[in-house]
Amino acid sequence: MMLRSVVVLCLVGCVGADVRAAQVLRVPLEYRSVQQAIDAAKDGDEVVVASGCYSGCIDLLGKAIVLRSERGPEFTTLSGDGCGTVVCLASGEGPSTVIEGFTITGGNGELDSSGVRRGGAIRTLGGSPRIRRCLITRNTADIGGAMSIEGGSPIVRDCWFYSNTGAPEIDCRGGEPRVIRCGFEGDAIGWRDVGMITIRDDCGPAGACCLGGSCVMTTIDACEDAGGQWRGEHVACAGDTCPPSCPADVTGDRTVNMTDLLRVLDAWGWCP
Secondary structure, X not given: OHHHXXXXXXXXXXXHHOOOOOOEXXXXXXXXXXXXXXXXXXXXXXXXXXXXXXXXXXXXXXXXXXXXXXXXXXXXXXXXXXXXXXXXXXXXXXXXXXXXXXXXEOOOOEEOOOOOEXXXXXXXXXXXXXXXXXXXXXXXXXXXXXXXXXXXXXXXXXXXXXOOXXXXXXXXXXXXXXXXXXXXXXXXOOOOOOEOOOOOHHHOOEEEEEEOOEEEEEEHXXXXXXXXXXXXXXXXXXXXXXXXXXXXXXXXXXXXXXXHHHHHHHOOOOOO
């Protein structure tokens, strides 16, 4: 019995010794540059960037890490300064790879095999990373002034795009990207509202989505995620596509009835 206990304890100790706790790597306190911290990080780690402007392009190298700012995009900038695509996610990064809370600017894209520059600020290739709470501005490319998506299923959420050169702002070639609660310059939809862009059909069938009294072109998934009313594939935004909204019509079925009241009662209480 004593021998068995010793063996069990030894096995538990050996297994436990292989478990590595996730680390927090701080820039610039511990690493002078963002890329140096990424290079040192292991899957599951978090790279936290203090306020400031950090020059140079970065590559996430396929790592399942969180790269976030301490204080948000108003205080923390990733500036490409013409180095190419500012944030490269071209190694099949998955949903555990997260970019959050940066202003991303000064990118001019990467040359593809045909000599065309794509993805001024961000490029994703066949992966599904998450990009959240970023301001993507003053980047340029021949196509996809802000972002180039090639396959995969990245999710871009709560971001704001403006003053990027190279239409469309987000260029998509295949895949199933989702753009949720984002704002785009000229949309007539504010930063705190939900905005979508017209995306190419190979990114998923686009159609009209009625959202807060406005009509935007997007996919059914993005429309429903935003709480909009989907009008159908290839339905264009026209003058009568989205009638004026009725604030009391909570369900959006153009009728105020008991269902709307039940929705309100179900949500009754304090709003955070």
